[in-house]
Amino acid sequence: MSRKRARKAAPDASRLARRSRVALLVFAAALAVRLVYLAEASSDPSFDVPIVDSQSYDQHARLLVSEGTFYNRFFWQGFFYPFFLAGTYLVSGGSILFARLVQIVLGSCMCALVCALGEKLFDRRIGCAAGMIAALYGPLVYYDAEILDAGFSAIWAIALLLLCLRAREAKSALPALLFGVVGGLAVATRATFAPFFLASAVWLVLAPRETGAARLRAAARAGFLAAGFLAAALPVASLAHRATGEFSFLPQSGPLNLFIGNNPDRNATIMIRPGSEWRELTRMPTVQGSPSDAEDRRVFMRRFIDYVKSEPGGYAAGLAAKAVEFASSRELPRNESMYVARDRSRLLSILVWKAGPFGFPFGLLLPLAVAGIAMFPRRFPAPVYLFLALYAAAVVAVFVSGRYRAPVVPVLAVPAAAGLLRLVDLARARLWPRAAALAASVAAVAVASSVAGPFAAERHDYRAEMHTIVGFELMKRNRTREAYEELSEALRVHPGWGDAHKYIGLLMSGERRHEEAAAHFGKALEQDPDSYFLRYYLGTTLLNLGKRAEGFAELRAAREGAVEAKEDELIRQIDRILGPGSPGDAPPGGVDASGGTAR
Structure with a gap:
């Protein structure tokens, strides 16, 4: 009997070894491609200066590591990714490079999972081809190296499908438990996974069963699936309740x-x-x-x-x-x-x-x-x-x-x-x-x-915008020279780019180059004449140039817009400059154009 089992086990072991070699080949190819891209992308100014959504994720993760608490904005987007990012920062001392490396390794594993799905549904040849498609797919390469949740979302997609199919086939309830956990993590990453998770869970539980034992296994799967999902989702909802007052594992946005x-x-x-x-x-x-x-x-x-x-x-x-x-x-x-x-x-x-x-x-x-x-x-x-x-x-x-x-x-x-x-x-x-x-x-x-x-x-000019946002983030880090270079590049790409003029104006104002600052604020206002912040910046700059009548006119216009928009802090700043009475009562000396914050 033992010889029969040994003969049966030998082909199984051989097939497993071949599958492993193919998956390893796909993983290695995917990792090599992603490492090459990461090396090329590392020369970009935005590589260590996350912008827009990446900046939000980075900020949430760093605050969690430094303060050890979840604040309300942490739950604006999906919970999982900034939490993962905080974990990489915790073990690496806040290294963005380390976070990117972890992501490309995980993204390469995802390509091996694609290979496994292709082999499961077809054969090894199609599995290998599918894995290589994922390995060489440019957008996946790009997202795996970005401080964004898109790479993880791709991982959850293929993992959910494999676990769902495995849970349907297995006699054990463990795959159903894992399917529930991964489903909870996927929904906590992007809420758009929720409809599929619910529908596939129903398919898994209500699929036709022929015997009473099969029905009992289906009931057990349902229980383990629900337990797995709740194990992932309830802690997120509890943390959200503490920070925001709302018990929900879905993002507030x-x-x-x-x-x-x-x-x-x-x-x-x-x-x-x-x-x-x-x-x-x-x-x-x-x-x-x-x-x-x-x-x-x-x-x-x-x-x-x-x-x-x-x-x-x-x-x-x-x-x-x-x-x-x-x-x-x-x-x-x-x-x-x-x-x-x-x-x-x-x-x-x-x-x-x-x-x-x-x-x-x-x-x-x-x-x-x-x-x-x-x-x-x-x-x-x-x-x-x-x-x-x-x-x-x-x-x-x-x-x-x-x-x-x-x-x-x-x-x-x-x-x-x-x-x-x-x-x-x-x-x-x-x-x-x-x-x-x-x-x-x-x-x-x-x-x-x-x-x-x-x-x-x-139809938008993303190149000029990218240089502008990178310049603004560099300004916030007091990397003035680099910020000016990025903002100047934005104007080279798009000479009328209003935000670039605005931020250069703030840089010039900080260096007391008020004539240049006023010129840039004026050009920014040509693009956005309704901006009360720009009028505030221009007004304070004109005061610093001794042009009191023009400066106070801009400040009054800025105040009207701020009142309509209920910008209480800006109103207080303008009132401090205007003084309690006439323009002649305004405080003498230089005035900070930024008011402490660029908008």
């Missing part, structure tokens, strides 16, 4: 994001830029009389619901338009553009590019995946279809960017590999009519995914 992506002027709200425009949007409930952060969220949720009720046709049209954006071959930017990042990396320039309206690599991945699914529909179990449909629907329900689309890529890599290898096999067999028909269908989907647009998110 949800209502605002729903409003941004669903309103009569959706393209305008989606293109609200970081800085003063974003501040104006987030303060809108306060200006309207909202007394608390919780009420702010309710204001945005009511506006979203009112829009759906009052304009159902417009809402439906918006969803359709966003679905087209989701399927676009191009990588739609959010606050940063991957196409700008190509400037710093030859490798990324090869792996991500546009040719007219066509975008690579999604413009090839999607058509090949569609072909693979069309040719082998029964190879893909229900969770794969559920994920592709429900995750995409969750993103479309809010708003679309390439970053939020990233989790579908490792899943699409498997049918794309099947479609690609089928085309190769037809060509090798010299079945030219069938190969031509398949190639034509792939080309047709590629064209269909490219013709729409350009979309609102593609």
Whole structure:
């Protein structure tokens, strides 16, 4: 009997060894590609100066490490990623490089998991091809090295599918427990995982069972699945309650994001830029009389619901338009553009590019995946279809960017590999009519995914904005010379870029170069004449130049705008300068143009 078991175990061990070698090969290739990109990207000024969402994550993580407490803004976005980032900072002394290295190792492991999924659904050949697609997929390479949650979201996507399928097959309830835990972590990273997790959990628990024992195992799986999810989600909700007063594991930004992506002027709200425009949007409930952060969220949720009720046709049209954006071959930017990042990396320039309206690599991945699914529909179990449909629907329900689309890529890599290898096999067999028909269908989907647009998110100058935001972050770190270089580069790219003029004006004011500061503030005002902060900066600068009448006129105009916007701190600063009586009562001497904070 023992000899029979030994003979049976030998092929199993051999298969496992071969699988391990293939997965290790995919992992090594993915890691090599990501290390090359990381080395090239390290020369960029933003490498150690996170900006926009990356800056928020970095700030949350550093405050958690330094103070050991969770504050309310920590829960604005998904909980998991800044918590993970804090862990890397804790063990590395706050090294951003270490965090990026950990992420690219995990991203390389994700490619090995793609290989495992492909082999599970097809064979080793397709598994290897799918893993290599993920390893060489430019946007995944980019996101794995960024201080963003997109790389982790891709990891959760493939891990959830593998665990769900394993939980269905296993007699043990442990895979169901792990599926629940990973589901909780995925939802705590991006709430858009919630619809898929719920649907796949129902599929897992309610799938047909033939015997009483099978039904008992299904009930046990349900219990372990729920326990796993709650083990991940409840601590997050408890921490959120302590910090914000609300017991929820979902991010607080949800209502605002729903409003941004669903309103009569959706393209305008989606293109609200970081800085003063974003501040104006987030303060809108306060200006309207909202007394608390919780009420702010309710204001945005009511506006979203009112829009759906009052304009159902417009809402439906918006969803359709966003679905087209989701399927676009191009990588739609959010606050940063991957196409700008190509400037710093030859490798990324090869792996991500546009040719007219066509975008690579999604413009090839999607058509090949569609072909693979069309040719082998029964190879893909229900969770794969559920994920592709429900995750995409969750993103479309809010708003679309390439970053939020990233989790579908490792899943699409498997049918794309099947479609690609089928085309190769037809060509090798010299079945030219069938190969031509398949190639034509792939080309047709590629064209269909490219013709729409350009979309609102593609019409912005992200290069000038990137240099401006990096310059501003360098200003905050008192790296004045580097800040000036970045801001000057922004003006070289876009001479009329208002924010760059504003920040250079603040730098000049700090160096008491008031004539130059006034000139830059004036140019910034030409771009944004309604900015009360700019009028405040210009007014104080004119006072420092001895131009009291002009200075006080600008300050009064600034005060009117500040009163309307309920900017109490700015009003107090202006009142201190204006004094209790006439302009002649204002304090003599120099005046700080920044007022302590740049807006």
